[in-house]
Amino acid sequence: MSRLDSVIRRLEAQRACLDHVTAAVATVGGPVLEIGLGNGRTFDHLRARLPGREIFVFDRQVDAHPDCVPDATHLFLGDVFDRLPDAIARLGRTAALIHSDIGTGDPARNARVAAALAPLYAQLLAPGAIVASDQEIPSPDWLELPLPDGVPPGRYFLYRAR
């Protein structure tokens, strides 16, 4: 498989997972949290699949396409560990979906970050809410969900809050 094949498979898997979880939370009230805006593609996909839903976005800085930048009210700029406590104070346990897409090429760092994020995410999730993540995020606060058809194990991780 070439790197072109590989990126297509990765993006198709990401889309399959986002389509799966946005369908699953369509009837669950509450905002969506996009952790890691990046180029804004997945933010754009989430708002297309959940029209009218409030989406709060977290990133260190805005590098997205101008069409994919949320308004200031929905943007938590800065280190995610500094800004998640602000979101917890503001939103509480109301989120229907957290999409966490902040992995790097460093697996050890990714595991440390995921372990530190889990208890913060847990303070934002409504009962029955979903976490979709590019990294494994083990936590006693949620149960792992099966991936949609065609997505190989380990490519994405889906969880439902207890």
Next chain:
Amino acid sequence: MSRLDSVIRRLEAQRACLDHVTAAVATVGGPVLEIGLGNGRTFDHLRARLPGREIFVFDRQVDAHPDCVPDATHLFLGDVFDRLPDAIARLGRTAALIHSDIGTGDPARNARVAAALAPLYAQLLAPGAIVASDQEIPSPDWLELPLPDGVPPGRYFLYRAR
């Protein structure tokens, strides 16, 4: 269509075109020229689809994944307008395929660059060779080919040398 949908469609169309042209030149001898290495994904795809074929790569600098960097003999570094004459001197009209992927977000600039590239490419193409380009490259030296099924008009441009 979200930006995530859009990038998947763009990459799938690119792959469909590369698969189409590499199949078409499988029986045409001569090297492949990759104009614009970028992240190296399409270089990796071309060498996967044409194993053993010489591939010469042109780019201003190397920003590709380390696995996708050709050896020094097959790398023409610098401005493409400075390096194509070197390739013409070295290779002559021997290329079976030129993949030209150097478009920017500036359509007027893209058209100017394409017009200037056409006579240089013409001096590298073997009879019956193919040009696959992300930009339209009009030239009396080649005929436009139909795109493979599923690729919308204007997304890629395929030509066969007269």
